[in-house]
Amino acid sequence: MERIERLLGALTVTEKIGQLSMAAAARAVTGPGSQRDLEKDIRSAAVGSVLNAWGSAEVRALQRLAIEHSRPGIPLLFGLDVIHGHRTVFPVPLAEAGLFDPDSWEQTARAAAAEAAADGVSLTFAPMVDVARDPRWGRTVESPGEDPWVASEFAAAKTRGFQGAGLRADSSVAATAKHFCGYGAVTAGREYASVDLSERTLHEVHLPAFAAAVAAGVAAVMPAFIDVGGVPMSANVPLLQGWLRVRQGFHGVVISDYNAIPELCAHGVAADLAEASALALRAGIDIDMGGSAYRTGLSQALDRGLIEHWQLDASVRRVLMLKEMLGLFDRPYRGQEAPVPAAATRALARQVARGAITLLTHRRPVLPLAAHLRRIALIGPLASAAQEMLGPWHADGRAEEAISILAGLQTALPRCRIDSSAGVDLTGQRRGIAAALECARAAELSILCLGEGSAMSGEAGSRAELGLPGEQRALAEAVLDIGRPVIGLLTSGRPLTLPWLFERADAVLATWFLGSEAGDAIADVLTGTFNPTGKLPLSWPRQVGQVPIFFAQRPTGRPARAGERLTSSYLDVPATPQFPFGHGLSYSSFALRDLRCTPRSVKAAAAIEVSVSVHNESATAGEASVFLFVRDPLASIARPLLELKGVRRIALAGGERGSVAWQLPVAALAFPGVDFEPLLEPGVFEICVGQSADADGLLRCSIEVVP
Numbered sequence: 001m002e003r004i005e006r007l008l009g010a011l012t013v014t015e016k017i018g019q020l021s022m023a024a025a026a027r028a029v030t031g032p033g034s035q036r037d038l039e040k041d042i043r044s045a046a047v048g049s050v051l052n053a054w055g056s057a058e059v060r061a062l063q064r065l066a067i068e069h070s071r072p073g074i075p076l077l078f079g080l081d082v083i084h085g086h087r088t089v090f091p092v093p094l095a096e097a098g099l100f101d102p103d104s105w106e107q108t109a110r111a112a113a114a115e116a117a118a119d120g121v122s123l124t125f126a127p128m129v130d131v132a133r134d135p136r137w138g139r140t141v142e143s144p145g146e147d148p149w150v151a152s153e154f155a156a157a158k159t160r161g162f163q164g165a166g167l168r169a170d171s172s173v174a175a176t177a178k179h180f181c182g183y184g185a186v187t188a189g190r191e192y193a194s195v196d197l198s199e200r201t202l203h204e205v206h207l208p209a210f211a212a213a214v215a216a217g218v219a220a221v222m223p224a225f226i227d228v229g230g231v232p233m234s235a236n237v238p239l240l241q242g243w244l245r246v247r248q249g250f251h252g253v254v255i256s257d258y259n260a261i262p263e264l265c266a267h268g269v270a271a272d273l274a275e276a277s278a279l280a281l282r283a284g285i286d287i288d289m290g291g292s293a294y295r296t297g298l299s300q301a302l303d304r305g306l307i308e309h310w311q312l313d314a315s316v317r318r319v320l321m322l323k324e325m326l327g328l329f330d331r332p333y334r335g336q337e338a339p340v341p342a343a344a345t346r347a348l349a350r351q352v353a354r355g356a357i358t359l360l361t362h363r364r365p366v367l368p369l370a371a372h373l374r375r376i377a378l379i380g381p382l383a384s385a386a387q388e389m390l391g392p393w394h395a396d397g398r399a400e401e402a403i404s405i406l407a408g409l410q411t412a413l414p415r416c417r418i419d420s421s422a423g424v425d426l427t428g429q430r431r432g433i434a435a436a437l438e439c440a441r442a443a444e445l446s447i448l449c450l451g452e453g454s455a456m457s458g459e460a461g462s463r464a465e466l467g468l469p470g471e472q473r474a475l476a477e478a479v480l481d482i483g484r485p486v487i488g489l490l491t492s493g494r495p496l497t498l499p500w501l502f503e504r505a506d507a508v509l510a511t512w513f514l515g516s517e518a519g520d521a522i523a524d525v526l527t528g529t530f531n532p533t534g535k536l537p538l539s540w541p542r543q544v545g546q547v548p549i550f551f552a553q554r555p556t557g558r559p560a561r562a563g564e565r566l567t568s569s570y571l572d573v574p575a576t577p578q579f580p581f582g583h584g585l586s587y588s589s590f591a592l593r594d595l596r597c598t599p600r601s602v603k604a605a606a607a608i609e610v611s612v613s614v615h616n617e618s619a620t621a622g623e624a625s626v627f628l629f630v631r632d633p634l635a636s637i638a639r640p641l642l643e644l645k646g647v648r649r650i651a652l653a654g655g656e657r658g659s660v661a662w663q664l665p666v667a668a669l670a671f672p673g674v675d676f677e678p679l680l681e682p683g684v685f686e687i688c689v690g691q692s693a694d695a696d697g698l699l700r701c702s703i704e705v706v707p
């Protein structure tokens with residue numbers, strides 16, 4: 001603290017503003033930047049942090065400029081989007097969420113942090129914890145899915161993973177929970193569009209993950225690009241100051257999204273950069289990512305009396321504090337010599353990637369692939385697309401180090417002939433459907449590698465249609481028409497609405513963007529080396545017209561009844577999803593029985609013991625996932641039909657029986673009251689346990705909370 005006050009006292013106003021300005025390096029993915037300008041700005045202490053510079057040599061050179069050639073000599077922070085891996089790329093967050101395994105989430109963040117820190121990165125713009133219920137929105141791929149409980153667990157696990165035992169450790173990076181908040185609810189799924197949310201949905205759905213990240217000690221928070229009810233998040237005093245800083249007690253750094261402060265003018269709430277900067281600083285945004293607003297606008301804002309010096313100092317103090325916590329003043333080149341065990345990280349990538357693959361349908365027994373297969377056709381634009389496997393954010397991930405589906409299968413099946421043919425390209429043209437069909441006719445089985453390119457999801461990746469882009473459907477139907485066994489593999493950053501494929505293909509798997517080890521992981525599942533475990537972290541719609549779609553719907557006065565009018569349904573499509581949240585088949589089959597909840601009558605301070613027996617009814621060893629939901633059927637505010645409270649995984653040998661149990665604190669049955677503080681209302685609650693959110697498959701028992 002003493003050091004920080006001393007430094008603060010020695011800085012000029014311009015240098016203080018520099019500490020709050022983050023500029024992009026020339027290697028920029030996000031924004032344009034010139035290396036010469038950047039170096040000049042570092043020397044003049046006009047920037048205090050840099051984004052998109054990594055690599056030990058590059059970072060060292062820039063850091064040396066700051067320390068040895070700028071007047072204050074304050075080290076720089078280096079920020080990068082290490083979203084799902086650095087050099088080794090793990091599955092995209094949406095895929096990884098489908099493991100429902102906080103230990104895995106933490107381990108991959110740990111491994112990514114170690115690689116990134118060794119490359120000079122001190123700050124990651126992750127985890128992204130936006131709840132996503134509308135898969136038109138491209139950033140669904142970066143999210144942990146539709147559920148606030150999962151998002152909260154994910155936020156905490158990722159924060160622990162990135163930050164490790166402490167920010168000073170060589171292998172730690174400071175984490176940033178983003179995008180605060182409600183970004184997943186953009187109007188009609190359209191990127192950057194306005195958000196209109198009830199305060200209740202904000203508190204029940206979108207804020208819990210940020211509270212969890214703060215509770216886990218997250219170093220930074222990034223406001224979203226959007227406005228919520230007309231108040232842009234980059235100027236949102238009630239949420240950034242009131243909820244985040246005051247109610248949650250967040251003392252860390254708030255970093256704007258890229259160029260979001262100047263964009264306050266485009267939002268129509270600021271006339272110029274001085275006003276935009278003043279709005280952002282007053283809302284508590286400490287770092288201007290992009291840097292142009294604060295550098296131009298803050299001194300004018302001071303001159304015009306729009307902000308006061310203490311407000312500027314408060315932000316500078318927080319930035320210096322983060323540098324102190326990272327140990328940058330004592331070791332500005334921290335972490336850059338730490339060796340990173342590449343083989344172990346690759347092994348982890350394969351383990352997590354295969355665990356994330358979701359077997360959506362298995363209509364005829366084509367999986368695992370029969371050992372006697374001698375000829376397979378691998379068809380579709382994603383068959384040998386190594387680069388696409390990396391997904392939309394892949395930091396330092398390299399296509400030449402990623403394993404394509406073809407390469408993975410070739411290694412796994414050395415005695416099987418695999419003919420590969422793209423047939424069509426990703427978005428557009430029929431190139432070689434005839435050649436692809438020739439392959440398929442000559443093979444015993446075809447594997448269709450369909451889906452989206454990595455650039456079709458992620459930021460600015462909204463889509464109004466959720467089908468296969470380009471001519472892929474024509475290709476797939478022509479292969480299906482041949483009448484031989486067909487397996488579909490869907491590479492995508494969102495659920496795709498393909499009812500025709502789910503009806504006709506023998507099996508379909510969601511393989512998302514699985515990262516560096518994609519091909520090997522897919523081969524592990526197809527050959528049965530690994531029995532699939534991935535479960536859907538969101539409801540998979542049948543039609544785009546059903547979105548937003550999620551299991552935690554509120555009851556209506558007229559619940560949906562198939563085929564009946566005047567109920568909450570559609571005339572043309574069932575109200576249910578194609579696949580419910582939590583769905584994911586396995587080569588084993590599991591049955592749940594004997595749900596027990598004790599005691600049946602319980603006081604507020606107590607816990608409920610919930611247990612259920614799980615039987616592997618097949619001969620194949622496998623792993624089941626069991627979901628614990630609650631339902632509050634009578635409350636002062638209508639509660640959702642199901643609320644997720646826990647997930648357990650259990651590995652069972654063929655024929656084996658086991659059980660899973662939870663100690664559910666009664667406090668977990670509370671909901672935000674009228675003041676949005678937790679409110680526990682006595683009465684009857686249903687405890688529901690199942691292998692997905694499909695209401696028909698749930699075991700239920702009731703307990704009563706007594707005053």
Ligand code: BGC
Pocket residue numbers: 030051081125178257258459
């Ligand atoms: C994205 C952020 C990202 C930032 C820096 C923005 O466009 O919205 O998620 O962290 O760029 O790359």
